[in-house]
Amino acid sequence: MPEMTFTIRWPxxxxxxxxxxxxxxxxxxxxxxxxxxxxxxGRSREALTIASDRVAARYGFACSRALGQLARLEAAGGTFSTHPDARVVVESFDA
Structure with a gap:
């Protein structure tokens, strides 16, 4: 499967x-x-879940790295949850 990395900037x-x-x-x-x-x-959750499901369909097990990335994003995002105007910028796809 083609994997990729991407860079984000938190609030x-x-x-x-x-x-x-x-x-x-x-x-x-x-x-x-x-x-x-x-x-x-929400977008990250949906995309990384689909990505993990694709790995599971192909190899028979979920992608723990994708699920770990999702957990990391949700944990980091939680630190900004009290800021109603908090925005995340996707800086680049790094391929």
Missing amino acids: DGTREHCYSPSLVIKDYLSPGASYSLADFL
């Missing part, structure tokens, strides 16, 4: 390099786009 300016085991993330996020925190987390 506090912190950059994070993220992983997806599938290019499906490109269907949910766009480089240069800014998303509300809730929208970003």
Whole structure:
């Protein structure tokens, strides 16, 4: 499966390099786009779940790295949940 990484910038300016085991993330996020925190987390959740399911369909087990990435995004996103105007920027797809 073609895997990829992408870089995001959290509302506090912190950059994070993220992983997806599938290019499906490109269907949910766009480089240069800014998303509300809730929208970003929802899109990431859906894309990384689909990516993990694709791995499971092909290899017989879920992608623990994709699910770990999702858990990391949700945990980090939780630190900004009290900020109603919090936005996450997708800086790049790193292939």
